[in-house]
Amino acid sequence: MSTATTTVTVEKVGGRLGAVISGVRLGGDLSAGTVAEIRAALLAHKVVFFRGQDHLDEEAHEAFGKLLGTPVAHPTVPSADGRYSFPIDSDYGARANQWHTDVTFVPAYPAFSILRAVTIPPYGGNTLWANTATAYAHLPEPLRALADSLRAVHSNDYDYAALRPGVLPEQLARFREVFASTKYLTEHPVVRVHPETGERTLLLGNFVQRISGLTGADSRALLALFQTHIERPENTVRWQWQVGDVAIWDNRATQHYGVDDSDDHERKLRRVTIDGDVPVGVDGVASVLLAPESVPDPAFGIASGASPAEPATV
Numbered sequence: 001m002s003t004a005t006t007t008v009t010v011e012k013v014g015g016r017l018g019a020v021i022s023g024v025r026l027g028g029d030l031s032a033g034t035v036a037e038i039r040a041a042l043l044a045h046k047v048v049f050f051r052g053q054d055h056l057d058e059e060a061h062e063a064f065g066k067l068l069g070t071p072v073a074h075p076t077v078p079s080a081d082g083r084y085s086f087p088i089d090s091d092y093g094a095r096a097n098q099w100h101t102d103v104t105f106v107p108a109y110p111a112f113s114i115l116r117a118v119t120i121p122p123y124g125g126n127t128l129w130a131n132t133a134t135a136y137a138h139l140p141e142p143l144r145a146l147a148d149s150l151r152a153v154h155s156n157d158y159d160y161a162a163l164r165p166g167v168l169p170e171q172l173a174r175f176r177e178v179f180a181s182t183k184y185l186t187e188h189p190v191v192r193v194h195p196e197t198g199e200r201t202l203l204l205g206n207f208v209q210r211i212s213g214l215t216g217a218d219s220r221a222l223l224a225l226f227q228t229h230i231e232r233p234e235n236t237v238r239w240q241w242q243v244g245d246v247a248i249w250d251n252r253a254t255q256h257y258g259v260d261d262s263d264d265h266e267r268k269l270r271r272v273t274i275d276g277d278v279p280v281g282v283d284g285v286a287s288v289l290l291a292p293e294s295v296p297d298p299a300f301g302i303a304s305g306a307s308p309a310e311p312a313t314v
Protein backbone atom coordinates (compact mmCIF):
# COMPACT_ATOMS: atom_id res chain seq x y z
CA MET A 1 0.00 0.00 0.00
CA SER A 2 1.43 3.34 -0.92
CA THR A 3 1.05 6.38 1.26
CA ALA A 4 -0.36 9.45 -0.43
CA THR A 5 2.24 12.12 -1.00
CA THR A 6 1.69 15.06 1.28
CA THR A 7 3.21 18.47 1.21
CA VAL A 8 4.73 19.34 4.54
CA THR A 9 4.85 23.08 5.19
CA VAL A 10 6.65 24.86 8.00
CA GLU A 11 5.63 28.43 8.88
CA LYS A 12 7.32 30.47 11.57
CA VAL A 13 5.06 31.95 14.24
CA GLY A 14 7.73 33.74 16.29
CA GLY A 15 10.93 35.59 15.48
CA ARG A 16 13.21 33.52 17.72
CA LEU A 17 11.31 30.23 17.98
CA GLY A 18 8.14 28.43 17.04
CA ALA A 19 6.71 27.14 13.76
CA VAL A 20 3.45 25.52 12.65
CA ILE A 21 3.82 22.34 10.61
CA SER A 22 0.95 21.52 8.26
CA GLY A 23 0.28 18.60 5.94
CA VAL A 24 1.13 15.87 8.45
CA ARG A 25 -1.16 13.35 10.13
CA LEU A 26 0.91 12.29 13.15
CA GLY A 27 1.19 8.60 14.01
CA GLY A 28 3.57 5.67 14.04
CA ASP A 29 3.36 5.15 10.27
CA LEU A 30 5.05 8.30 8.95
CA SER A 31 7.69 7.90 6.27
CA ALA A 32 11.36 8.37 7.14
CA GLY A 33 11.37 11.46 4.94
CA THR A 34 8.50 13.09 6.81
CA VAL A 35 10.08 12.27 10.18
CA ALA A 36 13.35 13.83 8.97
CA GLU A 37 11.48 17.00 7.94
CA ILE A 38 9.76 17.23 11.34
CA ARG A 39 13.05 16.66 13.17
CA ALA A 40 14.86 19.29 11.12
CA ALA A 41 12.09 21.84 11.77
CA LEU A 42 12.13 20.96 15.47
CA LEU A 43 15.89 21.54 15.75
CA ALA A 44 15.67 24.78 13.77
CA HIS A 45 12.57 26.30 15.43
CA LYS A 46 12.84 24.65 18.92
CA VAL A 47 9.06 24.18 19.23
CA VAL A 48 6.71 23.05 16.46
CA PHE A 49 2.91 22.97 16.49
CA PHE A 50 0.41 20.75 14.67
CA ARG A 51 -3.34 21.42 14.52
CA GLY A 52 -6.12 18.87 14.09
CA GLN A 53 -4.44 15.74 15.44
CA ASP A 54 -7.66 14.60 17.16
CA HIS A 55 -7.19 11.04 15.90
CA LEU A 56 -4.28 10.45 18.29
CA ASP A 57 -4.82 8.28 21.37
CA GLU A 58 -2.25 7.21 23.99
CA GLU A 59 -0.98 4.40 21.77
CA ALA A 60 -0.61 6.42 18.57
CA HIS A 61 0.97 9.29 20.53
CA GLU A 62 3.61 6.86 21.84
CA ALA A 63 4.04 5.22 18.42
CA PHE A 64 4.78 8.62 16.88
CA GLY A 65 7.19 9.39 19.74
CA LYS A 66 9.19 6.27 18.90
CA LEU A 67 9.98 7.80 15.51
CA LEU A 68 11.91 10.56 17.31
CA GLY A 69 13.73 8.32 19.81
CA THR A 70 13.12 6.20 22.89
CA PRO A 71 10.12 7.14 25.06
CA VAL A 72 10.94 7.41 28.76
CA ALA A 73 8.87 7.34 31.94
CA HIS A 74 8.83 10.21 34.41
CA PRO A 75 11.24 9.35 37.27
CA THR A 76 8.56 9.72 39.97
CA VAL A 77 5.06 10.41 38.61
CA PRO A 78 3.03 7.34 37.47
CA SER A 79 1.91 7.49 33.85
CA ALA A 80 -1.69 7.98 32.74
CA ASP A 81 -1.82 4.70 30.82
CA GLY A 82 0.68 2.41 32.57
CA ARG A 83 3.20 3.13 29.80
CA TYR A 84 4.70 6.49 28.87
CA SER A 85 1.82 8.94 28.76
CA PHE A 86 2.41 11.59 31.42
CA PRO A 87 -0.76 13.31 32.75
CA ILE A 88 -0.91 17.09 32.91
CA ASP A 89 -4.34 17.57 34.50
CA SER A 90 -5.68 20.69 36.16
CA ASP A 91 -7.49 18.60 38.78
CA TYR A 92 -4.13 17.33 40.09
CA GLY A 93 -3.07 20.89 40.66
CA ALA A 94 -0.53 20.33 37.87
CA ARG A 95 -0.12 23.99 36.98
CA ALA A 96 3.33 24.40 35.53
CA ASN A 97 3.33 28.17 35.93
CA GLN A 98 7.05 28.42 36.53
CA TRP A 99 9.63 28.66 33.76
CA HIS A 100 11.33 25.28 33.50
CA THR A 101 12.89 22.67 31.27
CA ASP A 102 11.32 19.24 31.80
CA VAL A 103 12.95 16.86 34.30
CA THR A 104 16.33 18.63 34.65
CA PHE A 105 16.75 17.15 38.14
CA VAL A 106 18.19 14.00 36.48
CA PRO A 107 21.29 13.96 34.25
CA ALA A 108 20.03 12.67 30.88
CA TYR A 109 16.77 14.62 30.97
CA PRO A 110 14.46 14.35 27.94
CA ALA A 111 15.57 15.53 24.51
CA PHE A 112 12.01 16.10 23.29
CA SER A 113 8.58 16.48 24.85
CA ILE A 114 5.47 15.82 22.76
CA LEU A 115 2.36 17.40 24.28
CA ARG A 116 -1.18 16.65 23.08
CA ALA A 117 -4.25 18.68 24.05
CA VAL A 118 -7.18 16.52 25.18
CA THR A 119 -9.39 18.98 27.10
CA ILE A 120 -8.89 22.72 26.81
CA PRO A 121 -10.54 25.43 28.93
CA PRO A 122 -12.82 28.01 27.25
CA TYR A 123 -10.20 30.69 27.88
CA GLY A 124 -6.61 30.91 29.07
CA GLY A 125 -4.32 27.94 29.73
CA ASN A 126 -1.83 28.95 27.00
CA THR A 127 1.77 27.70 27.09
CA LEU A 128 4.84 29.87 26.51
CA TRP A 129 8.25 28.66 25.32
CA ALA A 130 11.56 30.50 25.48
CA ASN A 131 14.64 29.85 23.33
CA THR A 132 17.64 29.17 25.60
CA ALA A 133 20.09 29.20 22.66
CA THR A 134 19.18 32.72 21.50
CA ALA A 135 19.02 33.82 25.15
CA TYR A 136 22.68 32.79 25.46
CA ALA A 137 23.67 34.22 22.06
CA HIS A 138 22.21 37.63 22.93
CA LEU A 139 24.01 37.92 26.27
CA PRO A 140 26.79 40.52 26.39
CA GLU A 141 30.15 38.80 26.00
CA PRO A 142 31.22 39.15 29.67
CA LEU A 143 28.00 37.43 30.80
CA ARG A 144 28.47 34.64 28.25
CA ALA A 145 31.98 34.05 29.62
CA LEU A 146 30.63 34.03 33.18
CA ALA A 147 27.82 31.59 32.31
CA ASP A 148 30.31 29.29 30.52
CA SER A 149 32.23 28.89 33.79
CA LEU A 150 29.28 28.04 36.07
CA ARG A 151 27.55 24.85 37.15
CA ALA A 152 24.21 24.60 38.95
CA VAL A 153 22.47 22.03 41.13
CA HIS A 154 18.95 21.03 40.04
CA SER A 155 16.42 19.18 42.24
CA ASN A 156 12.77 18.10 42.21
CA ASP A 157 12.65 18.84 45.96
CA TYR A 158 11.92 22.57 45.89
CA ASP A 159 9.70 24.65 48.16
CA TYR A 160 6.41 24.02 46.36
CA ALA A 161 4.25 25.73 49.01
CA ALA A 162 6.37 28.89 48.99
CA LEU A 163 5.87 29.23 45.24
CA ARG A 164 2.10 28.70 45.47
CA PRO A 165 0.40 30.77 48.12
CA GLY A 166 -3.05 29.30 48.78
CA VAL A 167 -2.06 25.83 47.57
CA LEU A 168 -4.65 23.17 48.47
CA PRO A 169 -3.54 20.56 51.04
CA GLU A 170 -4.17 17.71 48.56
CA GLN A 171 -1.97 19.40 45.95
CA LEU A 172 0.84 19.80 48.48
CA ALA A 173 0.43 16.16 49.55
CA ARG A 174 0.59 15.01 45.93
CA PHE A 175 3.73 17.03 45.38
CA ARG A 176 5.45 15.51 48.44
CA GLU A 177 4.20 11.94 48.11
CA VAL A 178 4.40 11.57 44.32
CA PHE A 179 6.47 14.20 42.52
CA ALA A 180 9.20 14.43 45.20
CA SER A 181 8.89 10.82 46.45
CA THR A 182 12.51 10.24 45.44
CA LYS A 183 14.65 13.32 45.90
CA TYR A 184 17.04 13.95 43.03
CA LEU A 185 20.04 16.24 42.92
CA THR A 186 21.96 16.72 39.68
CA GLU A 187 24.74 19.15 38.87
CA HIS A 188 24.62 20.48 35.28
CA PRO A 189 26.75 23.02 33.45
CA VAL A 190 24.89 26.37 33.19
CA VAL A 191 25.80 26.37 29.49
CA ARG A 192 25.12 23.15 27.66
CA VAL A 193 26.56 22.42 24.22
CA HIS A 194 23.62 21.05 22.24
CA PRO A 195 24.47 17.50 21.10
CA GLU A 196 22.82 17.85 17.66
CA THR A 197 23.17 21.51 16.67
CA GLY A 198 26.36 22.43 18.56
CA GLU A 199 24.63 25.59 19.85
CA ARG A 200 25.34 26.81 23.37
CA THR A 201 22.17 26.90 25.50
CA LEU A 202 21.43 28.16 29.01
CA LEU A 203 20.46 25.23 31.23
CA LEU A 204 18.52 26.75 34.15
CA GLY A 205 14.82 26.94 35.14
CA ASN A 206 12.60 26.11 38.05
CA PHE A 207 14.45 23.02 39.25
CA VAL A 208 17.68 24.93 39.94
CA GLN A 209 18.46 25.14 43.65
CA ARG A 210 21.69 27.08 43.50
CA ILE A 211 24.78 27.82 41.49
CA SER A 212 27.65 25.65 42.69
CA GLY A 213 30.28 27.38 44.83
CA LEU A 214 28.28 30.57 45.50
CA THR A 215 26.43 31.83 48.54
CA GLY A 216 22.64 31.79 48.46
CA ALA A 217 22.41 35.54 47.87
CA ASP A 218 24.95 35.56 45.02
CA SER A 219 23.34 32.47 43.52
CA ARG A 220 19.84 34.02 43.54
CA ALA A 221 21.11 37.26 42.01
CA LEU A 222 22.90 35.49 39.16
CA LEU A 223 20.00 33.12 38.49
CA ALA A 224 17.62 36.09 38.26
CA LEU A 225 20.02 37.84 35.89
CA PHE A 226 20.26 34.95 33.43
CA GLN A 227 16.61 33.99 33.77
CA THR A 228 15.55 37.55 32.88
CA HIS A 229 17.33 37.21 29.54
CA ILE A 230 15.62 33.86 28.87
CA GLU A 231 12.13 35.21 29.65
CA ARG A 232 12.30 38.41 27.62
CA PRO A 233 9.08 38.54 25.55
CA GLU A 234 11.10 38.82 22.31
CA ASN A 235 12.71 35.49 23.21
CA THR A 236 9.40 33.62 23.62
CA VAL A 237 6.43 32.30 21.71
CA ARG A 238 2.93 31.74 23.07
CA TRP A 239 0.48 29.05 21.95
CA GLN A 240 -3.28 29.14 22.37
CA TRP A 241 -4.36 25.51 22.53
CA GLN A 242 -7.21 23.86 20.67
CA VAL A 243 -8.30 20.27 21.29
CA GLY A 244 -6.25 18.02 19.00
CA ASP A 245 -3.21 20.28 18.93
CA VAL A 246 0.24 18.76 19.39
CA ALA A 247 3.35 20.71 20.39
CA ILE A 248 6.82 19.19 20.25
CA TRP A 249 9.76 21.01 21.74
CA ASP A 250 13.48 20.53 21.90
CA ASN A 251 13.80 20.27 25.67
CA ARG A 252 17.57 20.85 25.39
CA ALA A 253 17.12 24.32 23.89
CA THR A 254 13.96 25.69 25.54
CA GLN A 255 12.16 26.50 28.75
CA HIS A 256 8.37 26.62 28.96
CA TYR A 257 5.62 27.99 31.19
CA GLY A 258 1.97 26.91 31.52
CA VAL A 259 -0.12 30.01 32.15
CA ASP A 260 -2.50 29.46 35.08
CA ASP A 261 -5.36 31.77 34.05
CA SER A 262 -8.29 29.51 33.28
CA ASP A 263 -9.75 29.54 36.80
CA ASP A 264 -11.33 26.18 37.71
CA HIS A 265 -11.96 25.04 34.14
CA GLU A 266 -10.69 21.60 33.24
CA ARG A 267 -7.45 21.40 31.26
CA LYS A 268 -6.02 18.03 30.32
CA LEU A 269 -2.96 17.29 28.21
CA ARG A 270 -0.85 14.19 27.66
CA ARG A 271 2.91 14.24 27.27
CA VAL A 272 5.32 11.65 25.91
CA THR A 273 8.98 12.42 26.52
CA ILE A 274 11.90 11.11 24.48
CA ASP A 275 15.19 10.09 26.04
CA GLY A 276 18.03 12.59 26.07
CA ASP A 277 21.73 12.26 26.73
CA VAL A 278 23.97 13.56 29.50
CA PRO A 279 24.73 17.27 29.00
CA VAL A 280 28.27 18.49 28.46
CA GLY A 281 29.52 21.99 29.23
CA VAL A 282 31.75 24.15 27.05
CA ASP A 283 34.74 22.71 28.96
CA GLY A 284 33.70 19.16 28.04
CA VAL A 285 32.69 18.30 31.63
CA ALA A 286 29.46 16.28 31.87
CA SER A 287 26.55 16.58 34.29
CA VAL A 288 26.69 14.46 37.45
CA LEU A 289 23.93 12.77 39.44
CA LEU A 290 24.59 13.68 43.10
CA ALA A 291 21.63 11.81 44.63
CA PRO A 292 20.31 9.15 44.77
CA GLU A 293 23.06 6.74 43.67
CA SER A 294 21.15 5.83 40.52
CA VAL A 295 17.80 6.59 38.89
CA PRO A 296 15.42 3.81 40.08
CA ASP A 297 13.53 1.74 37.52
CA PRO A 298 9.99 2.97 36.87
CA ALA A 299 6.97 0.64 36.69
CA PHE A 300 7.32 0.45 32.91
CA GLY A 301 10.23 0.86 30.51
CA ILE A 302 13.17 3.07 31.34
CA ALA A 303 13.14 6.25 33.38
CA SER A 304 14.05 9.65 32.06
CA GLY A 305 17.63 10.33 33.07
CA ALA A 306 18.54 6.66 33.33
CA SER A 307 20.29 6.67 29.99
CA PRO A 308 23.14 4.10 29.89
CA ALA A 309 25.54 6.91 29.05
CA GLU A 310 25.06 8.35 32.53
CA PRO A 311 28.48 9.09 34.04
CA ALA A 312 29.56 7.50 37.29
CA THR A 313 28.58 9.34 40.45
CA VAL A 314 31.50 11.07 42.11
Ligand SMILES: [Fe+2]
Pocket residue numbers: 096100101102256
Ligand atom coordinates in the same frame (compact mmCIF):
# COMPACT_ATOMS: atom_id res chain seq x y z
FE1 LIG B 1 6.91 21.02 31.65
